[in-house]
Each structure stands twice: as structure tokens, then as C-alpha cells.
Amino acid sequence: xxxxTEPLSPRSKLAVTAGxxxxxxxxxxxxxxxxxIGGKVALRLDPDLLARLAGHLDVVLVSATNxxxxxxxxxxxxxxxxxxxxxxxxxxxxxxxxxxxxxxGSEARYGVIEVDEKYLAAVxxxxxxxxxxxxxxxxxxxxxxxxxxxxxERWREGLSGNKALIVANADDPLVVWxxxxxxxxxxxxxxxEWKDDAWSCPSCGGVLQRPGEDWLCAECGFRRPVPGWALxxxxxxxxxxxxxxxxxxxxxxANRANATTAAAVAAAFGVHPQTALERMWxxxxxxxxxDTVQFGGRDLRLLLAKNPAGWLETFSLIDPPPxxxxxxxxxxxxxxxxxxxxxDVDYTRLTGHPLYVIGDRKLDxxxxxxxxxxxxxxxxxxxxxxxxxxxxxxxVIANYTAFQDLRRxxxx
Numbered sequence: 459x460x461x462x463t464e465p466l467s468p469r470s471k472l473a474v475t476a477g478x479x480x481x482x483x484x485x486x487x488x489x490x491x492x493x494x495i496g497g498k499v500a501l502r503l504d505p506d507l508l509a510r511l512a513g514h515l516d517v518v519l520v521s522a523t524n525x526x527x528x529x530x531x532x533x534x535x536x537x538x539x540x541x542x543x544x545x546x547x548x549x550x551x552x553x554x555x556x557x558x559x560x561x562x563g564s565e566a567r568y569g570v571i572e573v574d575e576k577y578l579a580a581v582x583x584x585x586x587x588x589x590x591x592x593x594x595x596x597x598x599x600x601x602x603x604x605x606x607x608x609x610x611e612r613w614r615e616g617l618s619g620n621k622a623l624i625v626a627n628a629d630d631p632l633v634v635w636x637x638x639x640x641x642x643x644x645x646x647x648x649x650x651e652w653k654d655d656a657w658s659c660p661s662c663g664g665v666l667q668r669p670g671e672d673w674l675c676a677e678c679g680f681r682r683p684v685p686g687w688a689l690x691x692x693x694x695x696x697x698x699x700x701x702x703x704x705x706x707x708x709x710x711x712a713n714r715a716n717a718t719t720a721a722a723v724a725a726a727f728g729v730h731p732q733t734a735l736e737r738m739w740x741x742x743x744x745x746x747x748x749d750t751v752q753f754g755g756r757d758l759r760l761l762l763a764k765n766p767a768g769w770l771e772t773f774s775l776i777d778p779p780p781x782x783x784x785x786x787x788x789x790x791x792x793x794x795x796x797x798x799x800x801x802d803v804d805y806t807r808l809t810g811h812p813l814y815v816i817g818d819r820k821l822d823x824x825x826x827x828x829x830x831x832x833x834x835x836x837x838x839x840x841x842x843x844x845x846x847x848x849x850x851x852x853x854v855i856a857n858y859t860a861f862q863d864l865r866r867x868x869x870x
Contacts (some may be wrong), residue, residue, distance in 0.1 A: 463567075464627070467509060468735065472509075473504035481558060495544070497554030508553060511560035512585035515544070515569035516725055519585070519622075520580040521613075522593030523606075524768045526551070528708065528744045529574040529593060529716040535741055536724035538732035541567030541625040548747055552577055553584075574608055577611045579616020589623045589726055591719055595632040596655045597799060598765040608654045612637040625722050631673055635660035635680070646722050647671075647688035648715040651774075652767035654802065665839065687722040694731060696720045700733040707742045712771040713812040730736075746865050750851070752842040753868040759831050760864060764793065764857040766802040772855055779810030782847035786817035786856035787863060797822045805830040812842035817860045826863065840867055 466474065477500030481492030489495075500507050518537075520530045529551045534545040542562025546556055551572040560569060572635040575583045582590060592613070595606045613636035617624065632655065637643050650656070656673075659666055664677030674681035686697040688767035693701040694717065700723070704714050716739050724734035743749045747762045763772040775776070776783060789795045797819050797852040805827055813834035815823050820836055827834045844852060856864055 470477065470504050470507055470510050473500040473507050476500060476503055477558060477561060485625045486864050491548055491550070493548065493550040493555045493558040494552070495554075496560060496561075497550075497557035500557055501554060508557045508560065508581070508767060509584045511587075513561070513567060515560070515563070515585075516727065516774060517569040517571060517585045517587040518589045519571050519573050519578065519582060519587045520574045520591045520593070521575055522591075523575060523596045523765060524570045524771070525593050525599045525712060525716050525749075527834035528564070528741075528747070529591060529720055530570055530712060531741055531744050533591070533723050533737045534570040534715055535734070535737045536720055536729055537568045537570060537727060539729050539733050539737055540727060543568045543570055543572040543716040546572055546744070553593060554583060556581060578613060579714060582616065582620060582622070587622045589625060589723055590617070591723055592624065592633045592637055593716070593719060594627055594650065594652075595653055596765060596767040597802070598767075598794070606632055607660060609662055612671070613637075621728050625726070627719070628683050629671070630665060631656045631675075631680075631682075634662050638794045643683075644687070644722060644726070645683045645685040647685035648718055649689060649711065650679075651711075651842045652770050653671045659731070659783055675735065686720060688788070689715050689718040694721050694735065696721075696731055700731075702735055704735055705739050707721055707739060708744070708748055710771065710775045726849075746861070748828070751868050754841065756844055756847070758844070758854050759851060760861065761853060761855045763855050764859070766799055769803045769855070770807075773804075773807040776811075776853040777851060780812060780848065782812040782814065782852045783808060784814045784816060784843045784854045784855070785823060785834075785848070786815075786820040786840075786860035787820065787823050788860040788863070789822075790818070790859045793860075805832055808832055811847055814847060816840060816843055817856070817863075824831075840864060 464741045466846030474481045477496040481496030481501040484495045520526045534543045537543050544566035546559035551574045610632040618639040620640050621705050624640045624643045626636045627633045629650040659675035662678040663681040666673050674684050688695040706719050721731050721734045750759045761772050763769040789797050815834050815836045
């Protein structure tokens with residue numbers, strides 16, 4: 459358990475109260491949850507508030523390009539077997555949003571916190587985590603985030619000597635290189651379907667070789683570490699070789715990988731793998747992702763995919779052709795305004811699906827689909843796409859702000 463249980467100072471209490479008030483005003487004005495503005499107000503009044511709020515908690519940080527929101531939710535659910543948990547479950551993952559989340563957790567034992575990749579080292583300094591889960595690194599928000607090799611270097615420098623248990627994906631060379639600066643690492647074989655950001659050795663720049671499930675650099679000897687935990691089909695293998703069944707309501711291999719990492723983290727806090735995995739069954743959706751909703755007399759399944767790695771994983775989830783698919787892409791601040799990543803996605807995987815394209819950048823996506831020799835229809839909005847689609851459940855794939863637009867429109 460974290461040792462600091464001192465009550466908040468009057469200044470910190472004032473900051474928390476002001477932050478909650480600002481959040482309430484934002485919600486009343488219809489501008490979202492208010493967590494970000496509330497956190498900003500609180501931190502302005504007390505710059506050390508994040509550290510103070512985390513002082514009594516056993517903190518787990520979760521960072522990655524893809525899967526961090528879901529994995530955070532799975533870890534939180536597993537740790538509730540041992541005590542109350544506070545978490546930024548809605549995904550506000552920069553310092554202001556994290557501060558807002560922790561401000562509501564005075565009675566919690568654990569803090570399970572999703573952290574934006576750019577802020578991981580800074581947040582880790584503030585909250586003194588007991589564990590940090592590192593899932594993957596791939597290209598994302600090219601105008602905002604650093605190139606993946608630079609992000610890995612930032613992680614490596616920021617986590618160097620950190621006393622937290624680092625639970626890291628052994629299959630992602632960038633993550634392995636970043637985590638290797640830490641003295642206490644638990645490796646998880648969680649897989650890596652998207653490999654286009656990890657063909658060169660992050661240590662020396664040589665070409666990585668990938669025999670089977672292994673990877674290694676022949677030039678400097680940097681190679682995949684031996685994992686303690688592993689995803690094997692529908693089971694999690696623990697360090698003792700025992701196989702524990704995964705039963706999730708969330709679909710796909712990527713979520714089984716997320717559950718494997720979550721089980722490894724929970725075990726570090728004394729939660730038995732069977733207990734952890736059974737609790738994960740309770741997670742049916744994550745901030746609307748994977749939800750099936752009724753709209754226009756049809757069933758729509760809402761899927762979030764915000765970069766090439768995410769779209770690749772999402773394509774593996776959708777029902778087979780001729781299931782209709784709606785694709786929606788925006789390029790607002792939260793998405794990243796550079797849409798060049800659309801050209802990295804293999805849209806030939808959608809061959810045979812009736813495709814409907816919406817969103818702010820629907821014409822950019824239309825050009826990309828044209829080059830990929832896909833048949834599609836450009837629509838003005840989701841209503842038009844649903845009306846035009848043939849019978850059956852409709853799969854809807856959207857990036858971040860497009861997903862939020864869709865949720866508001868379909869009432870999710």
C-alpha cells in the first residue's frame with residue numbers, strides 16, 4: 459500500500475472544490491464531462507495536486523498507442539476484487555483529466571490510470587506508480603505525437619531507474635527497448651499484428667529479423683525477451699505454465715491480449731488469474747466502443763479505430779461480407795490533422811463489403827478507397843448511410859471525434 463495518507467492541505471482542498479465546480483459548469487453548458495477543464499482549474503490552484511491525490515493509492519499506469527482505455531478498464535475491474543478503485547474510465551488521459559479522476563477517489567485503494575504516451579514519464583514522476591503497463595507503440599496523430607522511435611526514447615529515458623514493476627509487451631521491439639532501462643520488468647507475450655513501425659532495431663538501427671514469433675537484431679544482439687505471461691489462443695499462460703481461460707464480452711484477439719496484460723498486472727497485486735479473468739467478463743463496452751445500438755430501424759455496432767494499427771485490428775472483428783460497413787474519419791485537434799496515415803491502412807481487407815463513407819474527411823478516405831479498388835458510396839451523414847445500406851447489422855468504424863459525433867447522433 460502507498461504510505462502517504464496525510465489529509466489534503468487547505469490549498470489542495472480548495473483546488474479540488476474549484477475543479478469540481480468548473481467541471482459542473484462545463485457539463486451544464488453541454489461541453490462534455492468537464493474533466494479536462496476541471497483538472498486544469500485545480501492544477502492552476504495547486505500545481506502539486508496530482509501527486510497529493512495519488513499519495514494514498516497503489517497506482518497502476520497504462521500507456522500505449524492502441525488499447526490503453528480498454529486495458530485500463532480491465533485492470534480496474536480485476537483489482538476491484540481486492541479493494542475500491544478510482545480510474546479515468548472515460549479516457550481523459552493527460553494530467554488535467556487524470557487529476558479530475560483522482561479527485562473523486564478519496565476512499566479508493568487503487569488508482570488505475572490511462573496515460574497519453576507523451577505524458578507517461580511526467581505522470582510517473584508525479585504519482586510514484588507501483589506498476590506501469592506498456593502495450594505498444596505505433597504511428598498515430600502524426601502532427602502532434604513524436605515519431606514512434608522518439609516516443610520510445612522518451613519512455614526509455616523517463617522510466618530509467620523507475621522502481622515500478624514494468625509490465626511490457628515482449629512482442630513490440632519499441633516497447634522492449636523502452637522498458638529495458640528499468641530494473642524490474644515483467645514481459646508479456648501479447649502479440650503484435652501491426653509491424654510496420656518496428657522493422658529496424660531501436661537500439662542500433664539494424665534490420666530486425668522475425669523468425670516465427672521471435673524477433674532479433676543480428677547486428678547488435680537486441681532480441682525478444684523471454685515472456686513470463688503469454689496469450690495462447692483463448693487462454694492466458696502464467697509464469698508457472700498454468701493456462702487460464704479467457705471469457706470476454708469484448709471481441710477480438712487484441713482484447714484477449716489486453717486481458718493477458720491485465721491479468722499479469724492484477725497478479726502483481728495479489729489477485730489470482732482466475733479471479734481477475736472472471737471479473738473481466740463484466741466489461742461489455744468501453745466508453746461506447748463495441749456497443750450495438752438501434753438507429754433508423756437497424757442494428758449498428760460502433761467500433762473505434764484511430765490509426766493504422768487500430769484499423770487493422772478492427773477489420774478482423776467485423777462480420778464477413780456482405781455485411782455493410784460505414785467508415786467515418788475526421789481530422790480535428792483530438793484526431794490529429796494529418797490524414798496521411800490513411801494510406802498506410804490495407805483497405806483490400808474490406809473487399810466484398812458494401813462501404814459507406816462519411817465524416818469531415820470523407821473525400822480523403824474516398825480517394826484512398828478508390829486507389830485500393832474498393833466500391834463505396836460517399837454520404838453526407840450516418841442517416842443517409844444507414845438508409846442506403848442493405849439489410850443486416852451495420853459495422854461502423856470511426857476515428858476519435860467521428861466516433862463521438864456518431865455516439866451523439868445515435869443516442870449512445
